[in-house]
Amino acid sequence: MIAKMRSPNLQLYSFLSRLPLLKSYKGKIMVIAFIGTHIPLLSLLIYFVNSTSFGLQLKLRIIVIALVATLIGTALTLYALHNLLAPITLTFLELRKYLLHKELPNLPTEFTDEAGILMADTAHTLKKLDQVINYMADYDDLTGLPNRDLFRDRLQQAVAQAQNSHQMLAIILLRLNRLKRINDTLGYHAGDVLLRNAAQRFASCMSDNDILARLGSNTFAIVQTHLRTVDDIVTLAEKICDASARTFTINQQEISTGASLGIAIYPNDSTNAEHLVSHADTAMHQAQRQGSNYQFYSTDINNGLQERLALESELYYALDRGELLLHYQPQVSLHSGRIIGVETLIRWQNPTRGLVSPAKFIPIAEETGLIVPIGEWVLRTACAQSLAWQAQGFPALKIAVNLSARQFKQQNLVETVTQVLDATGLDPNYLELELTESLMVDNIQQSINVMQQLHNMGIVLSVDDFGTGYSSLNYLKRFPIHTLKIDQSFVCDLVVNSDDAAIVDAIISLAHSLNLSVIAEGVESQEQLDYLQTKGCDEVQGYYFSRPLPANTFTQLLQEGKTLSLAV
Numbered sequence: 001m002i003a004k005m006r007s008p009n010l011q012l013y014s015f016l017s018r019l020p021l022l023k024s025y026k027g028k029i030m031v032i033a034f035i036g037t038h039i040p041l042l043s044l045l046i047y048f049v050n051s052t053s054f055g056l057q058l059k060l061r062i063i064v065i066a067l068v069a070t071l072i073g074t075a076l077t078l079y080a081l082h083n084l085l086a087p088i089t090l091t092f093l094e095l096r097k098y099l100l101h102k103e104l105p106n107l108p109t110e111f112t113d114e115a116g117i118l119m120a121d122t123a124h125t126l127k128k129l130d131q132v133i134n135y136m137a138d139y140d141d142l143t144g145l146p147n148r149d150l151f152r153d154r155l156q157q158a159v160a161q162a163q164n165s166h167q168m169l170a171i172i173l174l175r176l177n178r179l180k181r182i183n184d185t186l187g188y189h190a191g192d193v194l195l196r197n198a199a200q201r202f203a204s205c206m207s208d209n210d211i212l213a214r215l216g217s218n219t220f221a222i223v224q225t226h227l228r229t230v231d232d233i234v235t236l237a238e239k240i241c242d243a244s245a246r247t248f249t250i251n252q253q254e255i256s257t258g259a260s261l262g263i264a265i266y267p268n269d270s271t272n273a274e275h276l277v278s279h280a281d282t283a284m285h286q287a288q289r290q291g292s293n294y295q296f297y298s299t300d301i302n303n304g305l306q307e308r309l310a311l312e313s314e315l316y317y318a319l320d321r322g323e324l325l326l327h328y329q330p331q332v333s334l335h336s337g338r339i340i341g342v343e344t345l346i347r348w349q350n351p352t353r354g355l356v357s358p359a360k361f362i363p364i365a366e367e368t369g370l371i372v373p374i375g376e377w378v379l380r381t382a383c384a385q386s387l388a389w390q391a392q393g394f395p396a397l398k399i400a401v402n403l404s405a406r407q408f409k410q411q412n413l414v415e416t417v418t419q420v421l422d423a424t425g426l427d428p429n430y431l432e433l434e435l436t437e438s439l440m441v442d443n444i445q446q447s448i449n450v451m452q453q454l455h456n457m458g459i460v461l462s463v464d465d466f467g468t469g470y471s472s473l474n475y476l477k478r479f480p481i482h483t484l485k486i487d488q489s490f491v492c493d494l495v496v497n498s499d500d501a502a503i504v505d506a507i508i509s510l511a512h513s514l515n516l517s518v519i520a521e522g523v524e525s526q527e528q529l530d531y532l533q534t535k536g537c538d539e540v541q542g543y544y545f546s547r548p549l550p551a552n553t554f555t556q557l558l559q560e561g562k563t564l565s566l567a568v
Helices: 011-017 025-050 056-084 086-101 114-138 148-165 179-186 188-205 230-245 273-290 299-318 358-368 371-391 413-424 437-441 444-456 498-513 526-534 551-560
Strands: 168-176 211-216 219-227 248-250 253-255 259-266 294-296 324-333 339-350 354-356 398-402 431-436 460-466 483-486 517-521 539-541
Touching (some): 148 219, 148 273, 168 188, 188 211, 188 253, 230 259, 230 294, 273 294, 339 539, 354 358, 413 444, 498 526
Antiparallel strands (some): 168 219, 324 339, 339 354
């Protein structure tokens, strides 16, 4: 009914608003009411003044009565108007109070006329608006979970409650893996669906007292309350890991992901909420680096992170300062006993730390991207050294250089290798590039294309640490490789562990059936050497013949013409 009413005209209101003395809306109403009530009086006065049928005394009496009655009526009218305008005035004041101070209005809602509906609608609208504003400020719009700010408040309350009740609680930070790749390949909509589905799965793993929040992008946080033992945390962590490991169906496609979890415990790790979150974040990053599902925080982890950051900072300058160097380990033929190749191994001689283990700085170089310039330097230096040995009159040896995952994925890898070979002048037939299984199967077709280009150049390709990855034999036969390299973890207990011996036997047999050569690394004893020779292994390397040596020491080894004593 109200919607069918004609829209009111604002011309009079606009005219009165231009008058400097009528700024108040109530003042405008009062002036109009005053004028309206005094028009009859003015008409009466004019009539009596001009009339001759009444005496002066009567005229004055009637005028006085009219004036008094009009003033009384005007006062009553203005008083009534003042009170009738109260709903509008009150609505205005309450609206201003909310806008200025975010204080919700307390307006009556029982009236049904226009003013009553205005008050009720204003109160209802502002309450709804306040709820929306609070929700937008406190909740993630994608998953509907508490956001970082609300999580911080609830965590503070949970810590205070745990402190009062002398109970433990756990903070779990988790990060979904592969979200960026899913966004890049399937689009952001698929990534959003994944996040919503993952949030629902996480919530189903938790109890009603636990807190789940999304802190941003692919990072979630969980507060597990009412803990009895650490086993309760492990149970929840494993449930979360299992939930994230199960495939998600999005747009009729099966998507696999996973999660890395970091766990900090109150009060064991800290009694401060912010510190607990920081510790859980540290543990989460440790889990990511180790490739594990979840990791508990400890002082050792934190100290390790600080050392890693320091190493990362120093590694940025290691190449420019000439702190990196190469060692060379001979590869020996089990048919002739002679050195037929050499593996290039990088070392870092830090001025304050001494010789830094590659196990420490290579992962840092991979994560930061420094492995690309470092890897190119290794390739260039190794090729130049191989030529230097040839120039000294030694027989040409194939020189093996490891390619990292980050290097192999570079779009200009083939171009870089070509430039290095051209610049150094090394024959490609004497360069061997070592690749890991996991590196090659990450993107099969792209890997085959790159490897084929390198193979066509005459470069020898080998699979490093064979048996520790997860390559399919179907893929293996498609790769243009020349050599399989048996990982030293299988060689170590070769003569005492039947399982390791069986694996070594299988690798040698597989390689030869595919017309590939086999080299075993980590050979340290005569017994291992004899076993490998008996089984038909082609080449070996390890401390039994020589440890990795600096270039000048390796040169002396070549000058001595050292050979490996083999059983006849």
